[in-house]
Amino acid sequence: MNQLSANLYHLPIQQLCTLVKQHFPAHEYHFKKHAILLKDADHNLTGTIRLPLHFILNEDLSIVTGQARVLYISMESGYAAVSMMEGVENVYHTTFGAYMTRKKQGFSQIKYLKKKGKSRAGSRVRLAETIEFFEKINLTLTELLETYSIDRLALNCNTTLMPYLYQSKVKCPFEKNDPRLYKIPVHIPQSNFTQLEAAIKKLKAPTLFYEEPNKRLMEPLIVAGV
Numbered sequence: 001m002n003q004l005s006a007n008l009y010h011l012p013i014q015q016l017c018t019l020v021k022q023h024f025p026a027h028e029y030h031f032k033k034h035a036i037l038l039k040d041a042d043h044n045l046t047g048t049i050r051l052p053l054h055f056i057l058n059e060d061l062s063i064v065t066g067q068a069r070v071l072y073i074s075m076e077s078g079y080a081a082v083s084m085m086e087g088v089e090n091v092y093h094t095t096f097g098a099y100m101t102r103k104k105q106g107f108s109q110i111k112y113l114k115k116k117g118k119s120r121a122g123s124r125v126r127l128a129e130t131i132e133f134f135e136k137i138n139l140t141l142t143e144l145l146e147t148y149s150i151d152r153l154a155l156n157c158n159t160t161l162m163p164y165l166y167q168s169k170v171k172c173p174f175e176k177n178d179p180r181l182y183k184i185p186v187h188i189p190q191s192n193f194t195q196l197e198a199a200i201k202k203l204k205a206p207t208l209f210y211e212e213p214n215k216r217l218m219e220p221l222i223v224a225g226v
Contacts, residue, residue, distance in 0.1 A: 009205035017061040047210035074156040074191040081196040098133035134168040142173040156184040
């Protein structure tokens, strides 16, 4: 069944939370996903509201702050972008690049190592750049986390690269199970600042997700958000 969505950008968060409490008394706030789970009287899931990360909420949907400091990290083979937001303002960003991809084959040196090894000169160069790539990223992240109090860590990274982030000689400044971690739920075509900024812009608006049979239940939210 196709999932429908509605952008609730024009609906203030306080009003949104009030409407949820009124029409979905069995709701639940999911911290890891930073989302409100909308449930019916029988506690069946009827919809989900993805919340903007710059808001911090308590379990009772009371707003703690709308100026959360969020560190966004997007990585792919040879490219990475980091952006720090305070509320809706970008206060820091940087990018990283490395020669990690075999030009003819089009896949990264990490994947190649699993197939052929690292005997050729070009492979050794790419491997060295791969190691340095993750070390530089972790150095930057360490400096930011030591300097600022970060509320959430928003991460976009495929499973192939994750071990290299955590096994780098320069230790990753957060653990795999850090409660602040948040998987960026929108597609980022390339890990550069322009694409990361576009993703952050999308995440600034609360978004409602539901299925067609539950559309009538969602009308109080959809109408208010128009």
